[in-house]
Amino acid sequence: MRTKLPFALTILLSAFLLFLIQPLIAKEILPWFGGGPGIWTTCMLFFQTLLLAGYAYAHLVIRRLGPRTQMMLHVMLLIAAILLLPVTPAPDLKPDAADHPALRILLLLFSSVGLQYFVLATTAPLLQAWFSRAISGYSAYRLYALSNVGSIIALAAYPFVVEPALTLRAQETAWSWGFALFAAASGACAYSQWRRATTGDPAVEERREIGRRPVDEAEPSWGVKALWFALAAGGSVMLLAVTNHVCQDIAVIPLLWVVPLVLYLLTFAICFDRERWYFRRFFAFAFVIAVAMMSVTLHHLPQILTALEVKSRTLELRLEIGVFLAALFICCMVCHGELARLKPASRYLTSFYLLVSAGGAAGGLFVALVAPFLFDIFLELHLGILLCATLALVAWFRDRTWSLARGRPRWAWICLVVGLVVLGESLRRHAAHELTGPLVVTRNFYGVVRIVEREAHIPRRHRYILQQSGMTEGLQFSSERMRRIPTSYYGRRSGVGAVFSNFPAEPPLHVGAIGLGVGTVATYGRDGDTFRFYDINPAIVDLARTRFTYLDDSPATITVVLGDARIALEREPPQNFDLLVVDAFGGDAIPLHLLTQEAFEIYLRQLKPDGVLAVHTSNDSLDLTPVIATLAEHFELDIAWTQSRGDQRFAVVYSEWFLLTRNAAFLKAPAILAISLTERELDRRLGEYGDFRIWSDNYSNLLQVLYD
Numbered sequence: 001m002r003t004k005l006p007f008a009l010t011i012l013l014s015a016f017l018l019f020l021i022q023p024l025i026a027k028e029i030l031p032w033f034g035g036g037p038g039i040w041t042t043c044m045l046f047f048q049t050l051l052l053a054g055y056a057y058a059h060l061v062i063r064r065l066g067p068r069t070q071m072m073l074h075v076m077l078l079i080a081a082i083l084l085l086p087v088t089p090a091p092d093l094k095p096d097a098a099d100h101p102a103l104r105i106l107l108l109l110f111s112s113v114g115l116q117y118f119v120l121a122t123t124a125p126l127l128q129a130w131f132s133r134a135i136s137g138y139s140a141y142r143l144y145a146l147s148n149v150g151s152i153i154a155l156a157a158y159p160f161v162v163e164p165a166l167t168l169r170a171q172e173t174a175w176s177w178g179f180a181l182f183a184a185a186s187g188a189c190a191y192s193q194w195r196r197a198t199t200g201d202p203a204v205e206e207r208r209e210i211g212r213r214p215v216d217e218a219e220p221s222w223g224v225k226a227l228w229f230a231l232a233a234g235g236s237v238m239l240l241a242v243t244n245h246v247c248q249d250i251a252v253i254p255l256l257w258v259v260p261l262v263l264y265l266l267t268f269a270i271c272f273d274r275e276r277w278y279f280r281r282f283f284a285f286a287f288v289i290a291v292a293m294m295s296v297t298l299h300h301l302p303q304i305l306t307a308l309e310v311k312s313r314t315l316e317l318r319l320e321i322g323v324f325l326a327a328l329f330i331c332c333m334v335c336h337g338e339l340a341r342l343k344p345a346s347r348y349l350t351s352f353y354l355l356v357s358a359g360g361a362a363g364g365l366f367v368a369l370v371a372p373f374l375f376d377i378f379l380e381l382h383l384g385i386l387l388c389a390t391l392a393l394v395a396w397f398r399d400r401t402w403s404l405a406r407g408r409p410r411w412a413w414i415c416l417v418v419g420l421v422v423l424g425e426s427l428r429r430h431a432a433h434e435l436t437g438p439l440v441v442t443r444n445f446y447g448v449v450r451i452v453e454r455e456a457h458i459p460r461r462h463r464y465i466l467q468q469s470g471m472t473e474g475l476q477f478s479s480e481r482m483r484r485i486p487t488s489y490y491g492r493r494s495g496v497g498a499v500f501s502n503f504p505a506e507p508p509l510h511v512g513a514i515g516l517g518v519g520t521v522a523t524y525g526r527d528g529d530t531f532r533f534y535d536i537n538p539a540i541v542d543l544a545r546t547r548f549t550y551l552d553d554s555p556a557t558i559t560v561v562l563g564d565a566r567i568a569l570e571r572e573p574p575q576n577f578d579l580l581v582v583d584a585f586g587g588d589a590i591p592l593h594l595l596t597q598e599a600f601e602i603y604l605r606q607l608k609p610d611g612v613l614a615v616h617t618s619n620d621s622l623d624l625t626p627v628i629a630t631l632a633e634h635f636e637l638d639i640a641w642t643q644s645r646g647d648q649r650f651a652v653v654y655s656e657w658f659l660l661t662r663n664a665a666f667l668k669a670p671a672i673l674a675i676s677l678t679e680r681e682l683d684r685r686l687g688e689y690g691d692f693r694i695w696s697d698n699y700s701n702l703l704q705v706l707y708d
Helices: 004-033 037-064 067-083 101-134 141-165 168-196 222-250 258-273 280-307 313-341 346-374 379-398 410-436 495-502 520-524 538-546 565-571 597-606 625-634 664-668 679-687
Strands: 440-444 447-454 463-468 471-477 510-514 530-535 557-562 577-582 607-616 638-644 655-661
Touching: 004 037, 004 101, 004 141, 004 168, 037 067, 037 101, 037 222, 037 346, 067 101, 067 168, 101 141, 101 168, 101 346, 141 258, 222 258, 222 313, 222 346, 222 379, 258 313, 280 313, 280 379, 280 410, 313 379, 346 379, 379 410, 440 538, 447 538, 463 538, 495 520, 495 577, 495 607, 495 638, 495 655, 510 520, 520 530, 530 565, 538 557, 565 597, 577 597, 597 607, 597 625, 625 638, 625 655, 625 679, 638 664, 638 679, 655 664
Parallel strands: 510 530, 510 577, 530 557, 577 607
Antiparallel strands: 440 447, 447 463, 463 471, 607 655, 638 655
């Protein structure tokens, strides 16, 4: 027990730190790349690649070096990693432009946390190999399960414990102290294995779980090794593909990026703790149901709910998210369960982990870099489902201990193969519909952008809608009479519409707008006015200019700045805006860096002393009222909280805007007072949050503002 405990605690701590740094460093760089799930997917690729490098290092060290050299080399790496603490990205690494964000993120992560993450990544395979030398009769693979438990604890602790309690600087400091503790424990394990090392072959025959024969010490065949790689790749593709689909194509709900990763790691922990946790017959049946449910949900869920007379969009989203998360768990249980059944004896432990990590990295590379380049939609989800289904059949076919081995019984295999063909055809049809249904569909780092047409048979109602990641970015009527009407959240009776109606009748006005959409705000422009838009997505900018006419129709002078708005405004000289419109919070994965104390300092520097800051806060998942109100109080700004109803005739929807200014008289205009809530109503809402802490680059907490 005394010998096992240091290894177990070191592996547990390393896994905890390994996965705690992921959301921590991702949050640190969010303000530099505009927020959004694409950053998380790219970070995952970096972490998987470094994990592969760490496993390769462990494999080579165990195979090529003696115990003394292993210890000396690893201790030197630990010391070097400690000397490079803390893991704070240098401010001079901020991007100058929005081009190639994925490559910039990878380089930034490598320079900031590369060595520390690499050293942590080596821990699981290296210490398990040392453990198998030191202790016989105990499966080192259970330590792998323990490492996944540590990973799950870290991911669960971050949003619920770490983020609410600690500032970003405090998180980095605590993580650095934790890394120093890990380095000391890892060095102690290295010294222990050096002392215990014996001459000759160090491999100890490992026995499988109760009731199974001893593992054959012969080296696994290349076919088995290929299956190791493929099963790991299948699980990785499903993890990232489902994350992309759920977080971008369904609903970008906060914290939802972490849930798929927790489920993915949980399957590793279950399958590698004990083989019997993977009850193959049950999960085989569940797997067939899961892939069928994903196919049906992708292609037919709206029709099914319509037939059942269910009109709730919220219920539809919850059902779709639930189906895909449950299916992800089942698919990963099958991939990782079959992987655990194929695990070799301890002498091949490091090569096994090397190929497993290589498969995971290959899956991440495909989803993060290859798929966005090749596909206009999230087609990797369709391919991931087919890959997992095919791999499951291959694993079942080749296992002589399984009742479905070698194609027997024939009737069962006929059903399985026919089912695979039907699944493929269903997924093909859905992909074809996604590609041909919209008028335009394109994809880049920031997500999938579509233009859809509505009510083409009614000239007065005929309109085009721009959607990004499931959210409506704006719309425009096609008719000459209607196309210059402000729609969606920008109706003339909305908060921003009331602001424009209250400005002096004579131009010029200088207006800034964070978030271009289709350029609807430009409808308020007049001869002599200047409008300056900021948007990070080049696809949005291109479509707003080529497929919509708001920008061209406006008599104002229009300028569009491509890149993250906050970085652009920070670097520009004072613009002296009369009005700065901030509209980037309609989705649920909001760019937090635009809602911090530092961001508002930049906004106010760009405004005239009596200028107006209009912040759009209509949101189905988040109540941003306390965030805006706290910032207004901090900067001593007068505030009006406006709410306006929708008007279907003009495609105007309900909207909430906060208007902030140092010109109190401006907010007393009748047009603004008519849609503003009273101070008592604002105080009542704020009272629900108690002592709300101002958000800054160093602290924010989305859990506080989630709607129940």
